[in-house]
Amino acid sequence: MSDRKIRILLAKPGLDGHDRGARVLARCFRDAGFEVIYTGCHQTPEQIASVALQEDVDVVGLSCLSGAHKYLFPQVAKLLQDEGATDITVIGGGIIPEKDMPALYEAGLKGIFTPGATLDSLVEWINTNITPKG
Amino acid sequence: MFTKELLDQSSLLRKKWEDEVKKIVAKYPDQKERWTTVSDLEIKRIYGPEDIKDMDFEKDIAYPGQFPYLRGNQPTGYRGKYWTFRMFSGMGTAVETNKRWHYLLTTGQTGLSTAFDFPTLMGYDTDSPKAKGECGKCGVAIDTIEDFADLIKGVPLDKITTSMTINPPATALWAMYCASAELQGIPLTKIGGTIQNDMLKEFIAQKTLMCPPEPSVKLISDTIEFGTKYVPKWNTISISGYHIREAGATAVQELAFTLRDGMEYVEDAIRRKGLHVDQFAPRLSFFFNSHIDFFEEIAKLRAARRIWAKAMRERYNSQDPRSWWMRFHTQTAGCSLTAQQPYNNVVRTATEALAAVLGGTQSLHTNSLDEVLCLPSDHAVQIALRTQQLIAEETGVANTIDPLAGSYFVEALTNEMEEKAWEYIHKIDDMGGMVAAIEKGFPQMEISDAAYKFQQQIDAQEKIMIGVNKYIEEDEQVDIPFLEIDDSVEAEQLERLAAVKRKRDGRKLAECLKDLAKACKKGDNVMPYCIEAVKNYATVQEICDVYREVYGEYRDPGIY
Numbered sequence: 001m002s003d004r005k006i007r008i009l010l011a012k013p014g015l016d017g018h019d020r021g022a023r024v025l026a027r028c029f030r031d032a033g034f035e036v037i038y039t040g041c042h043q044t045p046e047q048i049a050s051v052a053l054q055e056d057v058d059v060v061g062l063s064c065l066s067g068a069h070k071y072l073f074p075q076v077a078k079l080l081q082d083e084g085a086t087d088i089t090v091i092g093g094g095i096i097p098e099k100d101m102p103a104l105y106e107a108g109l110k111g112i113f114t115p116g117a118t119l120d121s122l123v124e125w126i127n128t129n130i131t132p133k134g
Numbered sequence: 135m136f137t138k139e140l141l142d143q144s145s146l147l148r149k150k151w152e153d154e155v156k157k158i159v160a161k162y163p164d165q166k167e168r169w170t171t172v173s174d175l176e177i178k179r180i181y182g183p184e185d186i187k188d189m190d191f192e193k194d195i196a197y198p199g200q201f202p203y204l205r206g207n208q209p210t211g212y213r214g215k216y217w218t219f220r221m222f223s224g225m226g227t228a229v230e231t232n233k234r235w236h237y238l239l240t241t242g243q244t245g246l247s248t249a250f251d252f253p254t255l256m257g258y259d260t261d262s263p264k265a266k267g268e269c270g271k272c273g274v275a276i277d278t279i280e281d282f283a284d285l286i287k288g289v290p291l292d293k294i295t296t297s298m299t300i301n302p303p304a305t306a307l308w309a310m311y312c313a314s315a316e317l318q319g320i321p322l323t324k325i326g327g328t329i330q331n332d333m334l335k336e337f338i339a340q341k342t343l344m345c346p347p348e349p350s351v352k353l354i355s356d357t358i359e360f361g362t363k364y365v366p367k368w369n370t371i372s373i374s375g376y377h378i379r380e381a382g383a384t385a386v387q388e389l390a391f392t393l394r395d396g397m398e399y400v401e402d403a404i405r406r407k408g409l410h411v412d413q414f415a416p417r418l419s420f421f422f423n424s425h426i427d428f429f430e431e432i433a434k435l436r437a438a439r440r441i442w443a444k445a446m447r448e449r450y451n452s453q454d455p456r457s458w459w460m461r462f463h464t465q466t467a468g469c470s471l472t473a474q475q476p477y478n479n480v481v482r483t484a485t486e487a488l489a490a491v492l493g494g495t496q497s498l499h500t501n502s503l504d505e506v507l508c509l510p511s512d513h514a515v516q517i518a519l520r521t522q523q524l525i526a527e528e529t530g531v532a533n534t535i536d537p538l539a540g541s542y543f544v545e546a547l548t549n550e551m552e553e554k555a556w557e558y559i560h561k562i563d564d565m566g567g568m569v570a571a572i573e574k575g576f577p578q579m580e581i582s583d584a585a586y587k588f589q590q591q592i593d594a595q596e597k598i599m600i601g602v603n604k605y606i607e608e609d610e611q612v613d614i615p616f617l618e619i620d621d622s623v624e625a626e627q628l629e630r631l632a633a634v635k636r637k638r639d640g641r642k643l644a645e646c647l648k649d650l651a652k653a654c655k656k657g658d659n660v661m662p663y664c665i666e667a668v669k670n671y672a673t674v675q676e677i678c679d680v681y682r683e684v685y686g687e688y689r690d691p692g693i694y
Contacts, residue, residue, distance in 0.1 A: 071267025
């Protein structure tokens with residue numbers, strides 16, 4: 001059993017600056033005992049993948065409210081896959097229409113969280129689905 | 135404000151009332167312990183004369199059109215003119231947006247308001263790698279003056295005013311508007327409108343970022359100076375609280391940070407440009423949120439007028455009453471709407487709009503029921519616009535000016551909001567001003583604290599959002615039409631942009647951009663150079679890249 005805490009990278013890909021959700025989650029995850037890295041706004045998928053690998057995180061949480069998730073989320077997942085980072089789980093949230101979700105899951109996302117999700121439900125999901133790297 | 139006799143009477147009757155309350159709650163306790171506004175401000179069970187007894191009628195309340203303008207800037211109120219029905223709008227290409235704009239005008243809106251897409255907001259062109267996937271998704275894509283011409287087709291620039299929600303690239307977009315007017319033979323003295331152009335709140339909340347605070351404020355003072363000299367009917371800034379509130383701030387924080395931002399701009403224009411406050415202050419405008427707590431918002435807006443009037447006269451020695459009037463646009467709160475049971479949003483928007491009107495707004499945008507999910511459909515936006523028209527024509531609230539004046543509760547709450555706002559304002563003064571406070575992370579952390587607290591309260595059901603944490607519909611099927619911006623919009627826009635780049639005089643343009651860079655380095659006013667550049671088909675990004683080059687780029691520090 002690992003003593004290592006779950007490490008989460010919270011990131012805002014693309015040009016969207018609506019960061020209230022990401023920042024609330026950063027605090028929530030910190031209070032829940034995870035190690036949190038928050039990139040701030042305006043990260044390219046390349047920058048996010050790079051930080052994720054550098055920081056050796058368990059989870060990458062992407063937040064996008066501008067409608068550009070269809071390109072950005074799969075792009076991050078792809079870049080991580082290209083680097084062989086199969087042990088990094090990618091999840092996303094923001095304004096994501098239901099009909100866009102299958103494509104995101106297909107691209108490799110493991111969870112999508114939309115308006116109304118509670119803080120507890122997210123913490124629970126992570127604790128249930130993520131094992132910190134050894 | 136009241137006679138001793140009245141206060142004695144009230145004291146007596148209040149004691150009787152309190153005794154009754156005690157008896158009742160002993161048997162039937164209140165439903166909950168704390169009764170608060172959405173900002174978590176505690177509200178008392180009752181308000182009476184004693185809550186406002188120290189007010190001075192002449193100094194604190196007076197009449198509309200009288201300092202400190204608590205009851206409104208204009209003596210005649212809405213009887214003279216309703217607030218402007220100004221719907222924030224933009225989608226896909228300029229041609230598509232122009233269509234929606236004409237729909238809104240024929241549906242009865244009285245002013246235009248532009249929503250740009252993220253590449254435009256951030257000063258990137260559609261062909262920038264950073265723009266991939268973003269073109270037209272949340273607003274209109276504008277790369278060059280050609281797009282702009284499509285946007286304003288059929289719009290009489292000398293008869294209608296247009297607001298543009300644009301911040302770091304504001305000089306570029308305003309240059310396109312001015313250049314377009316000139317090309318149509320309309321003198322700049324005749325055009326009216328607003329550019330949001332408020333960078334301080336970007337660092338605090340909205341986060342469309344480009345250059346560091348100092349040069350950002352410089353560019354704003356350039357626009358203020360240019361407007362003062364050449365475009366007298368233009369509001370060169372819309373000092374905003376809307377986004378500060380959407381980021382999670384309380385009503386008091388929204389009020390305080392917005393007004394203190396305004397003060398920072400006033401001080402910069404005076405110091406940097408040597409302008410006298412009354413040369414430009416009449417053209418400063420503001421932009422507030424109207425959130426779900428009805429009375430808190432009314433009190434906030436009334437307090438805003440009184441604080442600003444006092445600040446202008448006492449802090450800045452302004453002599454012209456037109457400088458003392460706080461003029462503002464309001465938007466109903468996007469963050470109060472829910473994705474669940476979206477038709478409820480019609481009701482939320484309606485009460486929020488009503489609060490804005492009772493708060494005396496000059497201009498109003500009402501959100502559509504589907505805006506949590508997508509850009510508004512024609513039908514949803516019609517309902518939102520009708521909401522305003524209904525309030526104006528059917529409810530009777532426009533019959534009389536500032537109807538809630540004299541209410542013990544509303545006046546007490548207005549006083550409380552003002553008092554608490556001044557505390558923040560002075561605190562920021564002590565930090566060395568708003569730029570200094572931003573560099574310390576102060577407003578950002580206040581907002582983070584408030585946003586986190588609110589989310590915890592929602593999760594604990596201490597604060598309610600119907601459909602989200604109470605009166606939930608399990609397995610809800612949301613059945614409203616979703617307006618979608620097709621991915622083909624990006625391809626279309628890329629072609630348009632490529633065509634403009636092919637046909638323009640590259641050499642002339644390069645000269646224009648060089649001149650702009652020189653002006654930036656010398657500290658000259660950039661506006662004439664921007665106008666010249668856009669006439670030569672400079673793109674939004676080409677202008678902004680000059681700023682990035684000269685002033686440096688600012689990175690969001692990721693404070694939480």
